[in-house]
Amino acid sequence: MSLLGAIEAGGTKFVCGIGQEDGTVVERISFPTTTPEETMAQVVDFFKGKDIAAIGAGSFGPIDPVKGSPTYGRITTTPKPYWSNFDMVGHLRSHFDLPIEFDTDVNGAALGEATWGAAQGLESCLYITVGTGIGAGAVVGGELIHGLSHPEMGHILVRRHPEDKFEGFCPYHGDCLEGLAAGPSLSKRWGIPGAELTPDHPAWAMEAYYLAQALMNYILILSPQKIVMGGGVMKQLQLFPLIHAELRKQLNGYVQVPAIMDDIENYIVPPQLGDNAGLCGALALAKKALAAG
Amino acid sequence: MSLLGAIEAGGTKFVCGIGQEDGTVVERISFPTTTPEETMAQVVDFFKGKDIAAIGAGSFGPIDPVKGSPTYGRITTTPKPYWSNFDMVGHLRSHFDLPIEFDTDVNGAALGEATWGAAQGLESCLYITVGTGIGAGAVVGGELIHGLSHPEMGHILVRRHPEDKFEGFCPYHGDCLEGLAAGPSLSKRWGIPGAELTPDHPAWAMEAYYLAQALMNYILILSPQKIVMGGGVMKQLQLFPLIHAELRKQLNGYVQVPAIMDDIENYIVPPQLGDNAGLCGALALAKKALAAG
Numbered sequence: 001m002s003l004l005g006a007i008e009a010g011g012t013k014f015v016c017g018i019g020q021e022d023g024t025v026v027e028r029i030s031f032p033t034t035t036p037e038e039t040m041a042q043v044v045d046f047f048k049g050k051d052i053a054a055i056g057a058g059s060f061g062p063i064d065p066v067k068g069s070p071t072y073g074r075i076t077t078t079p080k081p082y083w084s085n086f087d088m089v090g091h092l093r094s095h096f097d098l099p100i101e102f103d104t105d106v107n108g109a110a111l112g113e114a115t116w117g118a119a120q121g122l123e124s125c126l127y128i129t130v131g132t133g134i135g136a137g138a139v140v141g142g143e144l145i146h147g148l149s150h151p152e153m154g155h156i157l158v159r160r161h162p163e164d165k166f167e168g169f170c171p172y173h174g175d176c177l178e179g180l181a182a183g184p185s186l187s188k189r190w191g192i193p194g195a196e197l198t199p200d201h202p203a204w205a206m207e208a209y210y211l212a213q214a215l216m217n218y219i220l221i222l223s224p225q226k227i228v229m230g231g232g233v234m235k236q237l238q239l240f241p242l243i244h245a246e247l248r249k250q251l252n253g254y255v256q257v258p259a260i261m262d263d264i265e266n267y268i269v270p271p272q273l274g275d276n277a278g279l280c281g282a283l284a285l286a287k288k289a290l291a292a293g
Numbered sequence: 294m295s296l297l298g299a300i301e302a303g304g305t306k307f308v309c310g311i312g313q314e315d316g317t318v319v320e321r322i323s324f325p326t327t328t329p330e331e332t333m334a335q336v337v338d339f340f341k342g343k344d345i346a347a348i349g350a351g352s353f354g355p356i357d358p359v360k361g362s363p364t365y366g367r368i369t370t371t372p373k374p375y376w377s378n379f380d381m382v383g384h385l386r387s388h389f390d391l392p393i394e395f396d397t398d399v400n401g402a403a404l405g406e407a408t409w410g411a412a413q414g415l416e417s418c419l420y421i422t423v424g425t426g427i428g429a430g431a432v433v434g435g436e437l438i439h440g441l442s443h444p445e446m447g448h449i450l451v452r453r454h455p456e457d458k459f460e461g462f463c464p465y466h467g468d469c470l471e472g473l474a475a476g477p478s479l480s481k482r483w484g485i486p487g488a489e490l491t492p493d494h495p496a497w498a499m500e501a502y503y504l505a506q507a508l509m510n511y512i513l514i515l516s517p518q519k520i521v522m523g524g525g526v527m528k529q530l531q532l533f534p535l536i537h538a539e540l541r542k543q544l545n546g547y548v549q550v551p552a553i554m555d556d557i558e559n560y561i562v563p564p565q566l567g568d569n570a571g572l573c574g575a576l577a578l579a580k581k582a583l584a585a586g
Contacts, residue, residue, distance in 0.1 A: 062549070077549050124440035138514075141436045147417035147516035148550050155547060156510045159452050172547045217449045221431075221514050223440035254448060254465045256355075256370050257441050 002053035002290060005098075006282035007043060008105065009059040009088070011080055014039055016046045019283040021290075023116035025276065035082045036091070044095045054099040055092060056285025058108025058278060061135075063088075065103045065150050073102050101289035105129075107137035107144045107151075108281030109230065109271070114139045115284040117272035119226040126224040127271070127281075128153070129231035130211065134178040138222055154178040158213045161206050164189070181210040183233050199238040207233070208242035215243065215268065216250050225259070230271040237270070244268060295346035295583060298391075299575035300336060301398065302352040302381070304373055307332055309339045312576040314583075316409035318569060328375045329384070337388045347392040348385060349578025351401025351571060354428075356381075358396045358443050366395050394582035398422075400430035400437045400444075401574030402523070402564070407432045408577040410565035412519040419517040420564070420574075421446070422524035423504065427471040431515055447471040451506045454499050457482070474503040476526050492531040500526070501535035508536065508561065509543050518552070523564040530563070537561060 001021050008015040010033060017028040031042050047055070062078065064071040073089025089102045103111075110119075110127035119125030119139070128136040134154030138145045145151055155176045166189040168175030169182075179185065186194030190203050197203045215227060233239070244264045251260065259267045271277040294314050301308040303326060310321040324335050340348070355371065357364040366382025382395045396404075403412075403420035412418030412432070421429040427447030431438045438444055448469045459482040461468030462475075472478065479487030483496050490496045508520060526532070537557045544553065552560045564570040 140433045140438055140440065143434045143436075145433055145515065147433065147518050148512070148552055149516050149548065151516055152513045152548065156513050157452055157506055157543070159450055172545050173543075213450055217510055218514060219441070220445045220449050221511060223438065223442050223444055225440050250450070250466075252465050255442065255445065259441055 003051055004283055004286035004290065005047050005050070005052040005055040006279050006286055007055065007057040007059075008108075008278040008282050009033075009057055010105065010278070011060040011078075014043060015279050016043055017279045017283065018050055018052065019280075019286070021287055023112075023273075023280055023283060025279060025283065028279065033080075036086045040088075040091055043092075047096065052098065052286075054101070054286045054290035055096060056101045056108065056282045056287070056289055057088060057092070058103055058105040058282040058285060059088060061104050061150065062152070063102070063104060063150065065107070066146055099289035099293055101285040101292070103144060103285055104135070104137055104150050105278055105281065106135040108285050109277045110137035110139050110228070110281070111144055111284040111288065112273055112277060112281035113226075113228045113271060115287065116280060117277070118228045118269050122225040124222070124224045125226040125228060126218055126222060127228045127230065127277070128214075128218075130182065130229065130233040131231035132183050134182045134231075136218070138218075138224060140222065140224075153214075153218065154182070156214060156217060158210055161209050164206060177210060177214050181207055181214075183231075186233070194233060194236070199236070204236065204238055204242055205246075208239055208246045211239070212243050212246035212250055215247050219251075219255060219260075227268045228271050229268060230277050234270065240265075240268065240270070296344055297576055297579035297583065298340050298343070298345040298348040299572050299579055300348065300350040300352075301401075301571040301575050302326075302350055303398065303571070304353040304371075307336060308572050309336055310572045310576065311343055311345065312573075312579070314580055316405075316566075316573055316576060318572060318576065321572065326373075329379045333381075333384055336385075340389065345391065345579075347394070347579045347583035348389060349394045349401065349575045349580070349582055350381060350385070351396055351398040351575040351578060352381060354397050354443065355445070356395070356397060356443065358400070359439055392582035392586055394578040394585070396437060396578055397428070397430055397443050398571055398574065399428040401578050402570045403430035403432050403521075403574070404437055404577040404581065405566055405570060405574035406519075406521045406564060408580065409573060410570070411521045411562050415518040417515070417517045418519040418521060419511055419515060420521045420523065420570070421507075421511075423475065423522065423526040424524035425476050427475045427524075429511070431511075431517060433515065433517075446507075446511065447475070449507060449510060451503055454502050457499060470503060470507050474500055474507075479526070487526060487529070492529070497529065497531055497535055498539075501532055501539045504532070505536050505539035505543055508540050512544075512548060512553075520561045521564050522561060523570050527563065533558075533561065533563070
């Protein structure tokens with residue numbers, strides 16, 4: 001069985017790992033994201049001399065994951081200093097003569113959950129992370145969604161909760177989903193960090209209102225067979241039953257499939273790969289690179 | 294070149310056609326949708342004795358297009374009298390020993406535009422029809438979207454226009470996209486049929502506000518390479534520039550790709566197959582059935 005290299009490229013830290021084709025991570029390392037030169041030197045050092053057969057990288061974005069595009073493999077218009085237009089695939093190729101698969105961190109996580117996690121064996125799934133930002137990736141017909149670019153599902157427009165006075169904090173759209181429901185919105189709206197709000201605080205019903213609304217739109221557009229919700233905010237497990245109830249209320253019987261009508265607790269679930277979702281996602285991308293050759 | 298059978302199964306009328314693999318329709322017939330017995334007898338009569346190699350059917354819904362599902366091939370929970378749970382694929386198979394492809398009318402239309410129309414040669418596209426209802430289909434990675442079921446994109450939730458007092462007419466969701474922006478909403482909101490509203494009537498700016506909002510969400514979730522807008526309401530061609538401008542306003546520079554930043558007029562377009570979009574869609578499904586064997 002070949003060893004695979006995995007890179008979870010985050011805006012705050014990078015996690016690199018060596019794993020197997022069955023999803024087992026055998027070695028990992030983590031370091032802060034500074035400049036591309038410094039950070040990528042650590043990535044290269046970690047993989048050098050290891051007997052890996054392919055590399056998968058799940059990255060913060062926006063990126064260009066469209067093969068054949070002139071800017072394929074780059075982190076594109078990120079506001080993060082030094083990283084705008086950085087050619088990650090080109091840099092990796094200059095050091096490693098290996099198959100490389102490069103995608104968004106959330107597309108990677110969706111593929112990881114479809115390969116070894118909560119959506120194993122399914123043709124389609126959605127992975128959404130609710131943390132300092134909101135992002136989602138999706139597998140459709142066994143493949144990750146690409147098109148013009150990659151999905152940016154965290155920025156869809158949602159209806160405001162009638163009692164919500166918070167203006168939203170997205171620099172582009174103000175009160176889009178991310179602006180109203182990502183982690184920072186909790187502390188900005190309620191004056192204390194989300195992690196300190198008690199499980200029965202009304203904050204969570206409002207949070208569920210927004211997240212259920214987003215899921216309703218994702219379901220009506222993508223019809224995924226499983227929805228996996230991860231990220232820091234989703235550690236508040238009381239959100240799951242609130243989201244299940246709110247989603248059924250908003251759909252109002254419209255999508256009459258057993259998964260939603262009778263078994264929603266098993267339809268919208270936490271990541272089965274837990275805190276390894278990101279790294280396992282990159283590992284799944286490496287496995288895909290290996291298969292593609 | 295094989296001849297193909299195409300069925301555009303609408304709630305009001307059925308259109309059947311014989312076509313070629315290049316998208317040419319050589320013969321067509323149309324009749325009202327009454328009971329399954331009566332209507333399907335006309336379908337069978339039309340195709341009997343014709344030398345067709347496969348059949349494609351694009352149908353009103355909801356349907357079950359998921360192969361392997363116990364209810365595959367059926368029109369499922371439609372409120373249309375007599376048609377609920379009708380097994381269309383089973384009925385066709387009992388008369389024709391041919392490969393059959395069955396999907397929603399809008400998925401068919403998306404495939405038709407990707408095969409011979411405005412999205413020819415692309416890996417992904419979205420087709421949306423705005424008429425008595427709103428529906429959309431999509432090609433992702435060359436394949437039509439299925440999952441739990443099929444997309445129902447017309448029912449996504451949208452923000453109300455601040456000046457809109459109309460409550461919406463969707464029996465499930467009131468003021469979802471279909472409830473606020475399908476054809477009947479125009480006459481109900483303004484008191485005269487949409488077709489009689491002058492091109493400079495404020496109705497169109499409000500309509501563009503809702504449709505652009507929906508497109509924004511579709512783009513952020515699916516990232517399609519082309520968006521094709523058809524249906525009766527979209528015959529009002531003044532809507533296109535209004536939608537282009539409103540979409541760019543709402544996205545606010547967020548998706549920085551040339552198709553949207555520099556060339557939106559060629560990104561969101563009318564169907565190239567025109568009024569044949571539905572029948573050509575069914576023909577594209579037949580072509581797919583033939584290829585799959």
